[in-house]
Amino acid sequence: MSGAAIALLVCAILVVWxxxxxxxxxxxxxxxxxxYPAGGLEDDREDGGVSPRDT
Known part of the structure; x- marks a missing residue:
């Protein structure tokens, strides 16, 4: 392996680890x-909270 390849390998290893x-x-x-903001499964808002979407 050339010096440039080894240097690039070392840089990549340092970035990942x-x-x-x-x-x-x-x-x-x-x-x-x-x-966390208001909402979720136990939502007590008057307007019903977030409406479910069928995606």
């Missing part, structure tokens, strides 16, 4: 959102 590490760290720091 670095992204994996950063995403694991981000999920570990904030595992679940707690500030």
């Amino acid at each position: 670095g992204g994996l590490v950063l995403s694991i760290v981000a999920v570990a720091r904030r595992p679940e959102r707690s500030d």
Whole structure:
């Protein structure tokens, strides 16, 4: 393998594994959102909430 091919391989490995590490760290720091907007299965709004769509 040439030097350029090895350099590109190292860069690709760093991008993939670095992204994996950063995403694991981000999920570990904030595992679940707690500030969801109103709505969902237990919606108590007067207008009936979000209408279901058949897609």
